[in-house]
Structure formats: C-alpha cells, structure tokens
Amino acid sequence: MLEHILLGLLREQPMTGYELKKTIDSTVGFFYRTSFGSLYPALRRLEEKEYVIVEEVKGDSKNKKMYTLQKDGEVAFVEWLKQPLKSSKNEHLLRIFFLDYLDEEKQNFLLKEYQNKLKSERHKLKEVEKIVIGELEGITNPQDFYYRLSVLQYGVRHFEMELDWLEDIIRRKDV
Amino acid sequence: MLEHILLGLLREQPMTGYELKKTIDSTVGFFYRTSFGSLYPALRRLEEKEYVIVEEVKGDSKNKKMYTLQKDGEVAFVEWLKQPLKSSKNEHLLRIFFLDYLDEEKQNFLLKEYQNKLKSERHKLKEVEKIVIGELEGITNPQDFYYRLSVLQYGVRHFEMELDWLEDIIRRKDV
DNA sequence: AGGGGCATGTAAGCTGTTACATGATTTT
DNA sequence: AAAATCATGTAACAGCTTACATGCCCCT
Numbered sequence: 001m002l003e004h005i006l007l008g009l010l011r012e013q014p015m016t017g018y019e020l021k022k023t024i025d026s027t028v029g030f031f032y033r034t035s036f037g038s039l040y041p042a043l044r045r046l047e048e049k050e051y052v053i054v055e056e057v058k059g060d061s062k063n064k065k066m067y068t069l070q071k072d073g074e075v076a077f078v079e080w081l082k083q084p085l086k087s088s089k090n091e092h093l094l095r096i097f098f099l100d101y102l103d104e105e106k107q108n109f110l111l112k113e114y115q116n117k118l119k120s121e122r123h124k125l126k127e128v129e130k131i132v133i134g135e136l137e138g139i140t141n142p143q144d145f146y147y148r149l150s151v152l153q154y155g156v157r158h159f160e161m162e163l164d165w166l167e168d169i170i171r172r173k174d175v
Numbered sequence: 176m177l178e179h180i181l182l183g184l185l186r187e188q189p190m191t192g193y194e195l196k197k198t199i200d201s202t203v204g205f206f207y208r209t210s211f212g213s214l215y216p217a218l219r220r221l222e223e224k225e226y227v228i229v230e231e232v233k234g235d236s237k238n239k240k241m242y243t244l245q246k247d248g249e250v251a252f253v254e255w256l257k258q259p260l261k262s263s264k265n266e267h268l269l270r271i272f273f274l275d276y277l278d279e280e281k282q283n284f285l286l287k288e289y290q291n292k293l294k295s296e297r298h299k300l301k302e303v304e305k306i307v308i309g310e311l312e313g314i315t316n317p318q319d320f321y322y323r324l325s326v327l328q329y330g331v332r333h334f335e336m337e338l339d340w341l342e343d344i345i346r347r348k349d350v
Numbered sequence: 351a352g353g354g355g356c357a358t359g360t361a362a363g364c365t366g367t368t369a370c371a372t373g374a375t376t377t378t
Numbered sequence: 379a380a381a382a383t384c385a386t387g388t389a390a391c392a393g394c395t396t397a398c399a400t401g402c403c404c405c406t
Contacts, residue, residue, distance in 0.1 A: 041366090091176060094179075155268075
C-alpha cells in the first residue's frame with residue numbers, strides 16, 4: 001500500500017523520503033500512519049523496479065536524495081487505482097465486538113475514551129478541512145483536488161457517524 | 176490481531192480451527208477477513224504461549240483438534256481489550272484520495288462499482304442483522320450480546336454513510 | 351465416480367513494526 | 379550548550395497472503 005502512496009505523491013513533484021513522510025502525515029495521516037522504517041525500504045523497492053529514479057542532491061550538506069517518478073511507476077500506480085476494492089480490517093470494531101467481556105466500569109471507561117478520541121479527531125480534521133478549503137480558493141484549478149477534499153469530508157462524516165453510534169450505545173445501555 | 180479474535184471466540188466454547196474460521200466469517204467477517212494460512216499458525220503461537228491447550232478429538236476420522244482457552248489466554252485477551260485504540264488503515268479512502276489521477280470515465284466507473292459493492296454489502300449485513308435479532312429473541316440473556324449486535328448496526332450505518340457520501344460526490348461532480 | 355464440504359497444515363514471499371544507529375543543522 | 383528537527387538508513391522480528399499439499403466423508 002505504501003508503495004502506491006509514494007508513487008501517487010511523486011506524481012505531483014519529485015521529493016525526498018523525508019518530505020514524502022511529512023506529506024503523508026499531513027494529508028492521509030488520519031487514516032494511514034507510517035514510519036521511516038517502512039518508508040525507506042519501500043523507496044528502495046520502487047527504485048529496484050525502476051518505478052522511480054534517485055538523485056543525490058548536490059550542494060546540500062544533509063545528503064538528501066530526490067526521488068522522481070518514472071513512466072513505469074505511473075503505469076503501476078494507475079493500475080492500482082483501477083483494481084477492485086477489498087474491505088479492510090477495523091480494529092476498533094473488533095474491540096467493541098468483544099466488549100461484553102469487560103465489566104461495566106471498564107466498558108464505560110473504554111467507550112468514553114473512544115468518544116473523546118473521536119471528538120478530538122473530528123476537530124483536527126475540521127481544522128485541516130478549513131485550511132485546505134482556504135488553499136483551494138487561491139488556486140486556479142481547484143477541481144483537480146476535488147477528491148482530496150472529498151476524503152476529508154468523508155473523514156468528518158465518518159467521525160460523526162461513529163459519534164452518533166457511540167452515543168446511542170451508551171444511552172441505550174443506561175436504560 | 177487474529178490471535179486476539181481467536182482468544183475472544185474461544186471464551187464462548189472450545190472450538191477447532193475450522194470452526195473458528197467459520198465463526199469469524201459469519202460474525203466479524205464483514206470487516207475482518209482471514210484464511211487458514213494465517214489461522215493455523217496463529218493457533219500454533221497461542222499454543223506455544225500456553226494461552227490455549229489442544230486436544231485431538233478421539234473417535235473422529237478427520238483428525239480434528241479442539242482448542243480450549245487457558246487462564247493466561249484470557250488475561251492476554253482482556254489486556255488487549257483495555258489497550259488504547261489506534262487508527263487503522265483504510266485502502267478505500269486512499270484510492271479515492273488519488274482518484275483525481277484517472278480520467279472522467281474511469282473515475283465514474285470506479286465510483287459506480289464502489290457504490291454497487293456497498294449496496295450489496297449493506298444488504299448482506301441487514302440479512303445477518305435480522306438473523307441475529309431472531310436468535311437473540313430465543314435466549315434468556317440477550318443483553319450479554321449487546322455489543323455484537325451493536326457492531327452489526329455500526330456496519331449498516333457505516334455503509335449508509337458511505338453511500339450518502341458517494342452519492343454526494345457523484346452528484347456534485349456532475350454539476 | 352465425482353464434487354463439495356470438512357479438516358489440517360506448510361512454504362515462499364512480502365510488508366510492516368520497533369528499536370537502534372548516525373550525523374548535520376537550526377533553534378532556543 | 380542543549381534540544382529539536384532534518385535526513386537516511388539497518389536489523390530483528392512479526393504477521394499476513396497466496397498457493398500448494400493431503401486426505402476423509404457425504405451426497406447424488
């Protein structure tokens with residue numbers, strides 16, 4: 001999955017590994033977390049497959065490496081996009097599925113904790129959304145970023161749905 | 176993750192690997208898919224950690240093995256439940272995030288395909304929900320299965336939210 | 351006799367996590 | 379002078395996927 005994200009981001013512009021990590025964190029970070037321990041090996045694999053080329057940045061004391069997307073990488077990326085979707089694993093749900101096994105007190109604690117986490121995530125996401133909307137106003141081709149914005153809105157809706165659902169669970173339990 | 180699911184299911188009753196797989200498919204299957212290639216090694220690990228014990232079923236020609244939960248396994252399971260939640264990866268969203276890269280026609284095709292898949296999933300889940308509600312009516316302690324039912328309802332709501340969102344995306348695009 | 355379901359497993363390969371390691375530059 | 383950030387990487391380990399391998403039982 002990471003390889004495809006990297007290819008996708010490199011379509012925009014050449015970047016270093018470090019920049020890619022920062023971009024991931026600030027765009028899809030709310031539903032895809034990664035680490036350098038995954039990222040650098042992934043870049044190496046892309047290099048071996050000749051999906052990207054690497055150039056050491058000259059005149060820079062930090063031995064940066066700039067990655068640039070190649071034709072084959074672009075093809076592989078689009079192929080990935082076209083593949084049929086399969087459902088992914090949701091650990092939250094799994095935990096709640098088994099929640100009957102804890103005592104009342106721990107159940108309530110966990111549910112409240114989950115609720116707080118969701119509220120904070122929703123808040124963060126709304127902030128990001130505001131920033132992105134602001135940025136899109138300044139550019140000439142906002143329609144090119146339609147889906148990026150849509151995903152943020154998905155995130156907000158998702159958190160709202162989960163919060164409603166959690167509220168219902170907590171309320172009905174008390175009855 | 177799989178190990179914890181197995182421990183959780185074995186709290187109900189001792190089961191064989193094959194039965195565990197069937198139970199997973201019919202309960203959490205809509206958000207957690209697994210295979211025997213993951214399941215049997217996971218059971219082996221649980222055995223090594225002495226979280227479960229194994230007994231060959233006698234008088235059975237199919238060399239079944241029955242797994243029974245042990246005290247340590249129960250403790251490990253509850254510890255997992257109590258851990259703070261971390262966000263999981265969502266490949267659907269990732270794909271949509273990058274959808275700007277396809278041409279209109281392929282975008283529409285993918286979105287429609289996704290929509291159909293969601294509708295079919297929602298339908299399946301509603302069927303499961305009906306069955307579960309029917310089963311719960313026949314037992315004396317339905318409140319013990321409160322969260323299992325709640326997770327199904329979560330699933331339905333989730334699909335409905337995604338369908339609404341997709342509809343909005345498709346509609347706004349056409350404008 | 352053949353197909354489908356029951357039942358258990360192995361092997362290769364891929365991807366990811368966590369922790370560790372190094373060193374330069376910038377900020378406080 | 380210390381701390382944070384920039385920047386790249388390795389190593390050990392864990393876990394998952396897919397494909398393969400085996401064989402029984404039951405039904406038609």
